[in-house]
Amino acid sequence: MRDVIDHSGEMLRLTGLHAFYGESHILHGIDFAVRRGELVTLLGRNGAGRTTTLKAILGLTSRRSGSVMINGREAIGLPTHRIAHLGVGWCPEERAIFSSLSVEENLLLPPKVRSDGMSLEEIYSLFPNLWERRASQGTRLSGGEQQMLAMARILRTGARLLLLDEITEGLAPVIVRKLGESVQLLKERGYTIVLVEQNFHFAAGIADRHYVIEHGQVVDVVEADEVSASAGRLDHYLGV
Amino acid sequence: MDISFSAVLSQIMLGLNNGAFYALLSLGLAVIFGMLNVVNFAHGAFYMLGAFAALLGLDYLPRLLGSDVGIGFWSALLLGPLLVGLLGVLIEKTMLQRLYKVDHLYGLLLTFGLALIFEGVLTNYFNVAGEPYSGKPAMLEGAVNLGFMVFPAYRLFSIVFSLLVCFAVWYLAERTRLGSYLRAGTENPDVARAFGIDVPMLRSLTYFLGVALAGLAGVVAAPIYSVSPKMGSDLIIVVFAVVVIGGMGSIMGAIVTGLALGLLEGAVKVFYPPLANTVIFIVMALVLLWRPAGLFGKER
Incomplete structure (x- = not known):
């Protein structure tokens, strides 16, 4: 595996990250790094360990070892709620919109980790649907609206490292396109993004780099400009 | 059978009084179960300790310190x-x-054990039949004319005060930022933690709040019932039935069910007294058959 990263301006660096759920050993030494402002994807088949990688960064697995450097700080020994305060926003695969909270309460739930997050007004102008439905129960929203809410609520906190897990899953093409535009906009605004994505076309257009994960390890790296040349290799990894 | 209207009213008001205690206690049980996943069997003991705190502070502490004001x-x-x-x-x-x-069972066993310890220790020093609490404030002595009946002032106070506290807790949980943290932490603790919410601290806070409510109910109960090491275990069985009927984890459910069952108990006491102590358990059995998650509960 080539290491194309210089060590300045790194937002996230995983070194030899192992993670467990109970007795099952899921991650077998994940290594990768993301510089500030980059967007990388984690590709691989279901069960390869991509979602677990995001959860392990946040300390949500039952056990983990190795190193997780976030913005220059070692996070491997920190409790989960402290890791968020290093500036990490997470958009979980199941979206995790709270049904016991209204849309606006969902939006206001994550405590601010920095002072320069988006204001409620900015968020509502970016996602006007959420303004209209701000008083509804969170889970009464459509799938696409719930996804927007899940994205919007981490933008308010000022988190600069976004971990986005399968954000296009199960959504209509028109909404997927809208989400693609939002992610592109976030990248332009300088957010650092790790995207776990099944929809390779969605990811290919916006990513700087793709990490291929198999059996809990990074097995290959494909730079954005190598994607078309590496199509055969990627098809093999993704099993399409 | 001759049942006068005023007898019905007074039993209903007494029922409402009991209902207010049920509500205070089941409220604490419900928030603790929701957030901590613990069936707090020590809840009755905390209620009893609240009453003892009032009794000891008034009578024993001054004796111990040689002061004349408790x-x-x-x-x-x-x-x-x-x-x-x-x-x-x-x-x-x-x-x-x-x-x-x-499993829930471990928390239940631990808190049950703690309840037995608290009761056992106090039984060593205090009369199980109970001691009267003489600290009822002078302004709440006597009776108040409510227009439709004359009712003891202190009991009226305990109803109104308990309802205000219930409302305050409901407001805290449903209408404030802290409450949204509590609800989120109850619904999905992992995601709440990943957002930077200190869930372990919230759990401690919830337990504090829940058992403090039980302690508060104990203080309010002290001037009405005699203060005894067994007072909690007598009440807690009924309160658990209330929580089962209302559904675990629902705050409004706990309040409404507590009051309603107190009223029901009061009403049954007028019409068929032998049934009064049993009626709540009959309702519980019916609710369990019809809606196992309780009237206000969500299926898990």
């Missing part, structure tokens, strides 16, 4: 819940915390 009712109303709540936090931090990831 801690009065109004101070006890603040200090009792605080002390009981702090004891709760100590228990949560040192013991309960270790049990969140395992």
Whole structure:
């Protein structure tokens, strides 16, 4: 595996990250790094360990070892709620919109980790649907609206490292396109993004780099400009 | 059978009084279960400790210190819940915390054991038949004419005060930022943690709040019932039935069910007294057959 990263301006660096759920050993030494402002994807088949990688960064697995450097700080020994305060926003695969909270309460739930997050007004102008439905129960929203809410609520906190897990899953093409535009906009605004994505076309257009994960390890790296040349290799990894 | 209208009214008001205690206690049980996943069998013991805090502060503490003024009712109303709540936090931090990831049964056994210890220790020193609490404030002596009936002033106070506290807790949980953290932490603790919410601290706070409510109910109960080591275990069985009927984890459900069952008990006491102590359990059995998650509960 080539290491194309210089060590300045790194937002996230995983070194030899192992993670467990109970007795099952899921991650077998994940290594990768993301510089500030980059967007990388984690590709691989279901069960390869991509979602677990995001959860392990946040300390949500039952056990983990190795190193997780976030913005220059070692996070491997920190409790989960402290890791968020290093500036990490997470958009979980199941979206995790709270049904016991209204849309606006969902939006206001994550405590601010920095002072320069988006204001409620900015968020509502970016996602006007959420303004209209701000008083509804969170889970009464459509799938696409719930996804927007899940994205919007981490933008308010000022988190600069976004971990986005399968954000296009199960959504209509028109909404997927809208989400693609939002992610592109976030990248332009300088957010650092790790995207776990099944929809390779969605990811290919916006990513700087793709990490291929198999059996809990990074097995290959494909730079954005190598994607078309590496199509055969990627098809093999993704099993399409 | 001759049943006068005023007899019905007075039983109903007494039922409402009991209902207010049920509501205060089941409220605490419901928030604790929701957030900590613990069936708090020590809840009755905390209620009893609240009553003892009032009694000891008034009668025993001055004797111990050689002073002639004890801690009065109004101070006890603040200090009792605080002390009981702090004891709760100590228990949560040192013991309960270790049990969140395992089956409900372990938390239940631990808190049941603690309840037996508290009761057992106090039974060594105090009369099981109970001691009267003489700290009822002078302004709440006597009776009030409500227009439709004359009702003891202190009981009226305990109803109104309990309802205000219930409302305050409901407001805290449903309408404030802290409440949204509590609801989120109850619904999905992992995601709440990943957002930067200190869930372990919220759990301690919830336990503090829940058992402080029990302690508060104990202080309010002290001038009405005699203060005895067994007073909690007598009441808690009924309160658990209330929680089962209302559904675990629902705040409004706990309040409404508590009041309604108190009223029902009061009404049954007029019309068929032998059934009064049993009616809540009959309702419980019916609700379990019809809606196993309780009237206000969500299926898990």
